[in-house]
Amino acid sequence: MTDFPSPEPLLAALPPALRTDAARRYAEHGPLLYSRLAALYGERPDFHAWYGELLRTIGGLLAARPADLLALDARRSGDSRWFLHQQMLGYSAYAARFGGTLAGVGRRIEHLRTLGVNYLHLLPFLRAREGENDGGFAVASFSEIDPALGTMDDLETLCAQLRAADISLCADFVLNHVADDHAWARGAMAGDPRLREFFHVFPDRTMPDRHERGLGQVFPEAAPGNFTFVPALQGWVWTTFYPFQWDLNYANPHVLGEIAAALLQLANRGVEVFRLDSTAFLWKREGTASMNQPEAHALLQALRAIAAIAAPAVLLKAEAIVPTRDLPAYLGEPGVPECHFAYHSTLMAASWAALAEQDAGLLRDVVAGTPTPPPGASWLTYVRCHDDIGWKILAAEAGGDTERLAAIARFFNGAGGSFAAGVPFQSGAAAAVHATNGMAAALAGYETAAGPLARELALRRLLLVHGVAFAFGGMPVLYMGDELGMGNDHGYREDPQRAHDTRWVQRPVFDEAVLAQRDDPDAWTGRVFTALRALVEQRRRCPSLAADVPRTLLPTHDPALLALARGERFLALFNFSDRSLTVALPALGAGTWPGYAGEVELAPWDMRWLHR
Ligand code: OTU
Numbered sequence: 001m002t003d004f005p006s007p008e009p010l011l012a013a014l015p016p017a018l019r020t021d022a023a024r025r026y027a028e029h030g031p032l033l034y035s036r037l038a039a040l041y042g043e044r045p046d047f048h049a050w051y052g053e054l055l056r057t058i059g060g061l062l063a064a065r066p067a068d069l070l071a072l073d074a075r076r077s078g079d080s081r082w083f084l085h086q087q088m089l090g091y092s093a094y095a096a097r098f099g100g101t102l103a104g105v106g107r108r109i110e111h112l113r114t115l116g117v118n119y120l121h122l123l124p125f126l127r128a129r130e131g132e133n134d135g136g137f138a139v140a141s142f143s144e145i146d147p148a149l150g151t152m153d154d155l156e157t158l159c160a161q162l163r164a165a166d167i168s169l170c171a172d173f174v175l176n177h178v179a180d181d182h183a184w185a186r187g188a189m190a191g192d193p194r195l196r197e198f199f200h201v202f203p204d205r206t207m208p209d210r211h212e213r214g215l216g217q218v219f220p221e222a223a224p225g226n227f228t229f230v231p232a233l234q235g236w237v238w239t240t241f242y243p244f245q246w247d248l249n250y251a252n253p254h255v256l257g258e259i260a261a262a263l264l265q266l267a268n269r270g271v272e273v274f275r276l277d278s279t280a281f282l283w284k285r286e287g288t289a290s291m292n293q294p295e296a297h298a299l300l301q302a303l304r305a306i307a308a309i310a311a312p313a314v315l316l317k318a319e320a321i322v323p324t325r326d327l328p329a330y331l332g333e334p335g336v337p338e339c340h341f342a343y344h345s346t347l348m349a350a351s352w353a354a355l356a357e358q359d360a361g362l363l364r365d366v367v368a369g370t371p372t373p374p375p376g377a378s379w380l381t382y383v384r385c386h387d388d389i390g391w392k393i394l395a396a397e398a399g400g401d402t403e404r405l406a407a408i409a410r411f412f413n414g415a416g417g418s419f420a421a422g423v424p425f426q427s428g429a430a431a432a433v434h435a436t437n438g439m440a441a442a443l444a445g446y447e448t449a450a451g452p453l454a455r456e457l458a459l460r461r462l463l464l465v466h467g468v469a470f471a472f473g474g475m476p477v478l479y480m481g482d483e484l485g486m487g488n489d490h491g492y493r494e495d496p497q498r499a500h501d502t503r504w505v506q507r508p509v510f511d512e513a514v515l516a517q518r519d520d521p522d523a524w525t526g527r528v529f530t531a532l533r534a535l536v537e538q539r540r541r542c543p544s545l546a547a548d549v550p551r552t553l554l555p556t557h558d559p560a561l562l563a564l565a566r567g568e569r570f571l572a573l574f575n576f577s578d579r580s581l582t583v584a585l586p587a588l589g590a591g592t593w594p595g596y597a598g599e600v601e602l603a604p605w606d607m608r609w610l611h612r
Contacts, residue, residue, distance in 0.1 A: 005034065005048065009055040010309070013063045018070075022062060025309045032336065033305035036298040041253040050253050057257065061264040062310040069270065069313065072163070076313040083119075083315060083340065083475065084378055086545040089536055090119040090170070090477030092385060094135070095149050098122075098480055098510045102150040106161045111515065113165060115483055115529075116536040119475065120162060121170040121275060123386055125149050129179035129244055132497045135386065135507070136172070137277065138179035138245050142262035152269060159270025170273035170317065171266060175259050176281050177245040180230075184258075185246050189232035197252050200238035200284060202227070207286075208236050214288050215240075220434065221426045222500045240281050250282050250299055260306050267311040276300070276339065279330065280320040292326045300330070300338050308337075317341040317380060321387075323396050324369045331377035341380040344370070347472060348382055349389050350397065351465045352436075352443065354576040356411040356420070360562040363468070363576075365397040367553045367564065378547040379474030383465045384443075384482055388425040388435035388503055405433045412436040412443055419445030419458065421488065423502045437502045439489075440465070440482040446524065447487055455524060457578070459485075460605035463531055464574055467607045470539050471564055471572040473551045478532075479506075484514050485528035542611055544570035554588040561602075563588050571610045575602040 007026040011019050034051070041047050065073075076082060091112055099105035102125065112120060124136030127144040136146065145151055159169050178184055187195035202208055208227040215226045218241055227236040228243040238247040248255050263274060283295035300318065307314040318330035318339035324346040332338030347370070350363040373379065389412075391405040398404045412422035413436060421442040427434035441447070444465070445458035462485070469476040492504030520526035539545050544566040554563035560577035571590055575581045581602040585593060592598075593610045600608055
């Protein structure tokens with residue numbers, strides 16, 4: 001690479017103490033950064049000028065990084081495995097619903113610590129669009145906090161408070177689209193040609209119609225189609241999600257430059273992890289579904305290199321809700337790092353499917369289809385989140401049997417005497433497969449439970465799906481309220497801005513009255529919390545459950561059984577059925593386990609973790 005540009009623009013603004021480190025990091029990550037950006041944008045006549053400008057921006061942001069965060073950078077560089085330890089436990093919440101404000105979130109630290117959490121993912125807290133805003137996922141400004149939640153100073157304070165309690169803050173970073181009232185969109189509508197280029201705008205339906213042939217639908221009922229006509233643009237703008245969320249045009253390098261700077265600015269406030277929203281959609285290509293394109297990965301690799309140079313403590317987390325075979329690419333490969341974490345969405349969906357089918361077949365296929373991440377990367381495992389469970393991502397494991405997936409969806413929506421009390425999402429037609437919403441407790445059978453025995457079974461099912469997320473290998477993230485067994489919240493139906501979006505059924509307000517029962521052994525809440533807390537503790541004490549210990553799927557004789565080994569010293573058995581199972585360990589090829597004379601008895605919906 002004879003024309004590999006000099007790091008001078010990066011280093012120019014740096015004090016001598018930072019120059020050496022920055023030069024070393026640029027020597028390590030610069031070649032990949034440059035090669036990815038040259039591949040994406042190298043044909044443009046202004047490429048080299050733009051690249052120099054990008055380095056200058058990154059250097060300026062590194063120069064502005066506060067001393068405590070530089071110290072964090074140094075600490076984390078000395079322990080690149082820190083987020084792979086089995087002590088890592090995440091928690092995800094809306095700031096408004098969890099603590100009222102950012103300052104209120106700080107007052108929940110005791111609860112997080114009691115649970116064993118050291119990673120807090122707050123859903124979007126930046127200033128969002130006026131009116132309907134998709135739960136904050138229509139961002140109007142990357143440099144302002146939602147005024148109802150506080151200020152940038154409050155964010156800094158919260159980050160510092162969390163860091164002092166050994167909790168890393170993860171912020172949602174919505175980089176696929178911005179709100180239609182973001183300054184870039186407003187400028188485009190006002191006729192600024194430079195800002196029009198920030199979006200995919202088409203003068204007529206010719207190109208939108210051609211793209212539509214390959215595209216899917218994320219919100220087929222509330223927001224059908226992927227393009228929205230905007231009179232002020234005299235054209236159609238690409239809107240994968242709601243019409244008020246305009247997809248950014250990453251074929252334009254200035255978009256990437258702005259987004260990278262916005263990310264580093266938040267990192268300089270103390271955000272340690274970025275949940276990169278909707279990463280699968282970043283690059284569009286006619287004739288495809290415009291998901292998982294190689295250029296989307298090149299963009300993520302470039303962002304990773306930028307963070308590694310200017311804020312090395314920062315971790316990136318990919319949110320790509322895609323089939324199992326498309327997930328590993330988001331973690332990169334040896335020598336080509338991409339995101340540190342990726343959501344394991346099919347593991348999540350298949351765990352629930354196993355409860356519905358009383359058959360762990362889909363789940364076993366997902367496990368078998370999941371490769372070990374490259375060094376320094378990890379799965380993010382979870383049971384529920386603020387979004388729906390989309391059943392179609394299991395299509396490959398189900399062999400294209402959509403009726404099978406539709407039956408799972410019906411089950412969770414409560415059909416045929418099912419224990420589940422979920423709510424369909426974007427699938428009014430009875431035959432439609434789309435997705436299900438609901439709090440974990442409601443999906444596991446708590447709401448339909450008529451007596452103590454039924455409640456006991458609901459608790460076991462809740463622990464079973466959490467057990468998979470805890471034992472699989474990766475960092476588990478609990479979803480706010482699930483740790484207390486909170487139920488569905490139907491209040492959104494009264495709010496015209498939210499009534500059409502049933503995901504709000506699982507976005508309740510964190511309830512003080514429920515929290516007060518956390519340690520009550522006779523209350524449902526106390527039982528859920530105590531049992532989950534015990535599972536967290538068991539995991540913390542078991543080094544075999546670190547993210548980078550190899551996983552083996554053991555052959556089982558019963559379709560309802562999942563048997564998962566981690567390394568040589570840990571075995572987990574899960575009974576996804578309402579029958580009792582006797583598991584002969586020799587038949588699994590699992591050898592001998594102290595305390596078990598060759599057999600393990602599993603009660604209905606029970607699991608067992610064996611260590612040696
Ligand atoms: C993400 O999700 C967010 O998690 C959603 O809350 C947002 O609505 C959406 O992006 C737009 O910002 O496909 O991979 O409920 O699974 O919208 C990205 C459907 C996504 C979500 C889907 C999603």
